[in-house]
Ligand SMILES: O=C(NCCCCc1cc2cnccc2s1)c1cc(-c2ccc(F)cc2)cc(O)c1O
């Protein structure tokens with residue numbers, strides 16, 4: 001196929017959503033991915049859990065690992081209070097290019113900094129590059145075998161503080177066994193599993209919410 005799946009998702013947003021209206025961007029992506037072609041967005045079911053955790057935390061500084069088309073980026077940024085910031089990290093330049101356009105279409109570009117590159121290289125540079133003291137909220141949605149090492153890296157770089165909330169996607173499907181073992185056995189985290197289903201599917205998946213205790 002000539003176009004990529006992210007490019008087709010962008011087309012669906014441009015066709016069916018209203019510029020500057022994040023809710024319509026979210027709905028357009030969900031409709032396309034449910035009825036036309038599946039894509040690895042957090043989706044509308046797990047998205048409601050993401051929304052509720054975000055509303056509870058109300059972060060000033062948030063980090064997302066794994067942007068893809070920007071679906072969860074828009075879901076997160078639309079709920080941030082004025083002056084709050086979201087940094088989102090994407091490895092794949094083609095995905096990042098589409099995400100920038102979807103974020104701009106939603107009108108949320110002023111709240112979001114999209115950074116391209118591998119999380120392992122970028123996390124140690126967060127403080128110096130973006131003047132971040134620590135994150136209030138982290139959404140993990142990138143390579144599933146990077147959740148655990150990157151969480152340890154965030155700790156070692158002093159980017160977590162007492163009360164920081166980590167929310168991890170896909171802890172059942174595709175699964176993040178090492179990460180679950182780490183956060184559930186470490187005395188430094190208080191963890192809870194939110195049962196749901198894989199985006200646009202009946203397969204079980206869920207989100208793990210882990211509060212850093214300092
Ligand atoms: O792989 C998934 N997400 C990660 C891809 C992003 C790669 C990156 C690495 C990297 C490194 N550093 C910085 C940024 C980044 S972004 C993923 C996969 C499924 C899935 C796929 C097939 C299936 F049958 C069932 C579920 C569902 C999901 O919700 C996912 O999120």
Ligand SMILES: [Mg+2]
Nearest residue numbers: 042141169170
């Ligand atoms: Mg995911």
